[in-house]
Amino acid sequence: MTSYAIGHLHKVEMGADIITYLETIDATLAPFDGKFVIHGGQKHQLEGSFPGDLIVIAFPSMAQAHAWYASPAYQEILPLRSRNAEGNVFLIEGVNADHRATDILSS
Template sequence: MLTYAIARLTVTRPGPELFEYLRQIDATLDAFDGRYLVHGAPIERLEGDWPLGDLIILVFPDRAAAQTWYASPAYQAIKPLRTASAEGDVIFVEGVAAGHRGADLLAYLDPPPSVPR
């Protein structure tokens, strides 16, 4: 299942560390078939209290590839450059299978509600 690495950076401090991180990160992704889907584009807040900042979404072929990339010596070597320059949250989340429907989630509820089709 495709796995997404999502970072919501609420504070960024552009400078030499961040610039060096950006110069090196692509090489760490290649070996794990990771790629950018979103990289810091402006967001449009529609509801809630989503803090302004930068949103980054990477995609990997599966959870193992994402975890192995994050733990890799190449990424761990540059991670301090990012953490010195940015603050926020980073998560992994798996996508859904092709054809997934919203009501499919009901099967995981206990007890499952009755849903008319």
């Protein structure tokens, strides 16, 4: 099942480290079939507040998402981001194509 790496980042300091991180991350995703779905972009706020940027990377499975995050290639560049941005990062499973909102009532 498709799984996602989600990052809600704020206070990003756009310096040399972040530029190197951005120039390098795609190569770390490729072996795990990771693809950007959302990478910042202009928000059209409808309710509440959401400071910062949203990043969503899709992987074919949770195992591939975990393997990417734990990979030596990603762990090598991770400090470039974590030293220069605040935020929350997590992995989460998606839902099946036929998912309906009421499906969560039976779990």
